[in-house]
Amino acid sequence: MLFPVSPSRKKKINPNWKAHWIGTAAGPDTAANTWLAYRKQISITHIPARAIAKIAADSKYWLYINGKMVVFEGGLKRGPNPNDTYYDAVNIAPYLKTGQNTIAVLLWYFGKQGFSHKSSGEAGLLFDCQSKDLSILSDKTWKCTQLKAYQTAGDPKPNYRLPESNIMYDARLETGDWQSPAYNGKAMGNADEKGKAGSSPWNKLVLRPIPLWKDYGLKEYVNLKTSSSATADTLIGQLPYNAQITPYLEVEASAGNKIIICTDNYLFNNGGEPNLRAEYITKAGKQQYESLGWLNGQKVYYIIPKGIKVIKLCYRETGYDTRIAGNFTSSDPFFNKLWQKSQRTLYITMRDGYMDCPDRERAQWTGDATNESGEAFYALSPSSHALAKKWLHELIGWQRPDSSLFAPMPAGNWNVELPDQVAASVGFYGLYNYYLHTGDKQTLAELYPGAKRYLDSWKINNNGTIVFRKVGWTWGDWGDNRDLLVLFNSWYYLAIKGMHQSAIALGKTDDAAKYEALMQTFKAAYNKQFWNGTAYRDPAYKDKTDDRAQALAVVAGLADADKYPAILKIFQTEEHASPYMEKYVFEAMFKMGDVDEALARHKKRFGPMVNNPNFTTLFEGWGIGKEGFGGGTVNHAWSGGGLTVLSQYLCGIAPANAGYKIIYIMPRPGSVRSASAQIASVAGTVSSAFANTPGTFTLTANVPAGSKGIVGIPNKGYKKIWLNGYLVWQRGNYLNIANAFTDGGDTHIKFKVEGGKWDFKAVR
The missing domain is CATH 1.50.10.10 (Glycosyltransferase)
Structure with a gap:
């Protein structure tokens, strides 16, 4: 579970930055598709109730605390304007403990321009957590190293619109479990300070205006099918729907085999231009890997050389954190x-x-x-x-x-x-x-x-x-x-x-x-x-x-x-x-x-x-x-x-004024026999459901408490209209003036209502 700062509390974030942007001392960190590992150990005697870590990265990061994933793909593509950079605010207090704590960050630097990203020209991380009795600031005391296992796959490369690269991970070159508290960080070099918050090339920092991603967790494919050739087996994982996913595998293999991972939207339905795929080079023995650059499609293809034992294939869906509420x-x-x-x-x-x-x-x-x-x-x-x-x-x-x-x-x-x-x-x-x-x-x-x-x-x-x-x-x-x-x-x-x-x-x-x-x-x-x-x-x-x-x-x-x-x-x-x-x-x-x-x-x-x-x-x-x-x-x-x-x-649902303080529910049914709709407005749930027969039209309208409704019955020759069982309109005349609404329009017979559920019945 993530603990992002709630929108109502964002204005209370301390703007007094003390941390430095950091990269590798071995730099420069300017090559496209660079992956860096950062690590800091800190002793804590008292865990605050709330500890907001302000984290900025060019371009994406994954945060681990005490070996546990806290943020899966943080950071937003640059930028809010041509010069500046977004930062995240995350409450890390629930992940801290008294005694020794390990902060680890994996950073992916795109290093390319694109139609959705303005590259700063240099990889960097900024981590600034300040609260009473606690200060965790990125500086030269942090460890940082480039992860050689992350490389760039060969042609075809993604088309020029995409700032992301095709990721190839060579497990033979991996650094080990560097996110773990038990890892010996002495093998990593010291970080290089690149400037204080606000410095070039990242410039002004702007608080992330949208939620952190919703992580649906690792899931099994709906089904797996196999297509074989003389040299490889292609395992095809069916997704339940087109989704943003990161593919996962567990295999047992000898060293040096290449596994290619892509989707049907790469192989067949690519929009006329190459997009993104992933590649994995095996090490010897049992191993697991999740390719962190998200893909999308209806199906995921694993092209696996003969002789590799597949233990498990699955995927992680992530996406914008919202509910399918309508x-x-x-x-x-x-x-x-x-x-x-x-x-x-x-x-x-x-x-x-x-x-x-x-x-x-x-x-x-x-x-x-x-x-x-x-x-x-x-x-x-x-x-x-x-x-x-x-x-x-x-x-x-x-x-x-x-x-x-x-x-x-x-x-x-x-x-x-x-x-x-x-x-x-x-x-x-x-x-x-x-x-x-x-x-x-x-x-x-x-x-x-x-x-x-x-x-x-x-x-x-x-x-x-x-x-x-x-x-x-x-x-x-x-x-x-x-x-x-x-x-x-x-x-x-x-x-x-x-x-x-x-x-x-x-x-x-x-x-x-x-x-x-x-x-x-x-x-x-x-x-x-x-x-x-x-x-x-x-x-x-x-x-x-x-x-x-x-x-x-x-x-x-x-x-x-x-x-x-x-x-x-x-x-x-x-x-x-x-x-x-x-x-x-x-x-x-x-x-x-x-x-x-x-x-x-x-x-x-x-x-x-x-x-x-x-x-x-x-x-x-x-x-x-x-x-x-x-x-x-x-x-x-x-x-x-x-x-x-x-x-x-x-179904006729629309705001009559800003923020759904007054709501129209005025369906236009034509000859449709029935229809219903529900939306999650800022004022609350609004719904409209009608049944339409040659002689009768019924409508149930739900207006949230605190809002008012203008509900319309299609003006199609009806002689009587009842509201919650009471006759309120007959042969062109309103019988209850409190509900009458006339605005000169002739498409509907309109009624004013308060918040609540309202049942209308109109007969010819």
């Missing part, structure tokens, strides 16, 4: 499976940051993160919110002097702006949506100025729409028939819409008035320039009508209801959106009231991947490999936007 079920098994696969894909693309995929890149593309964060609010417990907060802080933290933003970040070998993805992130579906679901006004206030600076760099032309922001990668989406000018204008409007709501929340009345005026003039200019009577199109655009462009116009509120019939015809005939943008088509059709058409299109488009029995995750494109986009990974959480739409629209 759920969804319906009368349609397809959408149940879609929701579950979306949830699994989301979880496997969360770790140091949101990821596009956990194999080819592990990169925090900010458009992906926008979709993923939206899914997390409906699928996971509130501990997941910290990852969205980290993403948004990093997005603004990497802002350049010219106000531009880019993604992925953190990154050491990428700095190109994707204007559409960045606009999505600072706007309605990004920063404001984070605030709406969390109520975290402090983060909104901290990031608002950077978002405003960025949007101020977009320019308005003489027509009242944007000057096309032709910088970096004007991507738009995977696929063809991208009407980029319409797409960029739509994302800009959504960004302004989010900033307008944010300004209101922060009491910035002048900004709010400016954004409101801009939205009014922009909407008029947008429709004048792009609406041609049957579709939204750039007059200079010559390809097929872009379904994505219509979707963004609807969800942004740029398209009024009189345009919906024409837009529906486009959705019924044009299918150009990637799985990433299909979320917005799905949402737009629900907002238009075309529920059955929305469900039919989503089922048609996602059918092949949802019904594929070989994968528990959703794909990057509509197929795998060459049939997909961008290399075609099989685990891209941007494809899971349907999860959000099913919970938010089909």
Whole structure:
């Protein structure tokens, strides 16, 4: 069990650093894929109730105290901004004892740039634990040595996007049980002091904003199958689902045999580029080994030379520490499976940051993160919110002097702006949506100025729409028939819409008035320039009508209801959106009231991947490999936007104001016979369950104590409505004025309720 510092206590951590960054005296510690062992023995006469160790590392560390694992893969990829480094805070008091104590740290220095990591250029560890009667500080009295057993496997090497290397461990060269209190540390050299906390190249230290990983422990494979050749046996371990795992083995062998370990996502479904594998060189006799660089896949392959006796093969799953707290079920098994696969894909693309995929890149593309964060609010417990907060802080933290933003970040070998993805992130579906679901006004206030600076760099032309922001990668989406000018204008409007709501929340009345005026003039200019009577199109655009462009116009509120019939015809005939943008088509059709058409299109488009029995995750494109986009990974959480739409629209759960103080429960059932959803909001559990027959509609809504609800019955010709057995509405009239809620909308008959369970029944 880990003892990380709880979020409520983080502000009490003593910022007075006394420790030094340390490495090997034999240095320099600059080579890629360097592994270092650190060791310190200290005598303790009194164990404090709480002893917070502040630990920083470039790049990852494993902490042992008195021979026991305390932290499995600590540290976060650099950095919170282009210069600085994260540190962890861990309560180590439960692992200490009176008398002699041994602190041991294994450090993995990536030593490479990547799409998810900014290398400092030098390996280093900082350990600072100060409490009453106890001081454990990294300095030159610590022991440190390079572990020669850790080496780098040969070609093919991971593609340039990954800062991690393929790990080869040669057991013949291992240092011994150096983590053990009984180990003779004299064989290790003294550490070299590299500078105090805050010194270059690691610079300012920023407290880790997300939990330490959840360690599920070593587990047996679901099953093991063997495929043999003349020289080797390949043992294939089936995982229960696509997971982040570290593979483990116990074997008996002679010295010098090479065992190769990889997953199906390395061998077959690699997204078009080499990713990560592991190798192990045996020593003589019985031995065990766990490769600490995490992999992912549905299956794990151990390619084992003939003559080796396999004693045990298993795996350790680790991942972001959150609960799978949301759920969804319906009368349609397809959408149940879609929701579950979306949830699994989301979880496997969360770790140091949101990821596009956990194999080819592990990169925090900010458009992906926008979709993923939206899914997390409906699928996971509130501990997941910290990852969205980290993403948004990093997005603004990497802002350049010219106000531009880019993604992925953190990154050491990428700095190109994707204007559409960045606009999505600072706007309605990004920063404001984070605030709406969390109520975290402090983060909104901290990031608002950077978002405003960025949007101020977009320019308005003489027509009242944007000057096309032709910088970096004007991507738009995977696929063809991208009407980029319409797409960029739509994302800009959504960004302004989010900033307008944010300004209101922060009491910035002048900004709010400016954004409101801009939205009014922009909407008029947008429709004048792009609406041609049957579709939204750039007059200079010559390809097929872009379904994505219509979707963004609807969800942004740029398209009024009189345009919906024409837009529906486009959705019924044009299918150009990637799985990433299909979320917005799905949402737009629900907002238009075309529920059955929305469900039919989503089922048609996602059918092949949802019904594929070989994968528990959703794909990057509509197929795998060459049939997909961008290399075609099989685990891209941007494809899971349907999860959000099913919970938010089909079952109707959404925050009416920040932090779920007021909650909408307004299902849009179409012809779906039944559906239910539950989410773990910051205010407590919210649930919605309906049954839909030709003559009757029943709805059970649960609103957490302390919150209020606005519950809606679809306005579909019902004559009477009962609430908890009491007749409250009849033939267009509310009979209980205390529950009446009228806001001018005509899609639902709405009722105000307090926290609690509410049973509605409507009959025609």
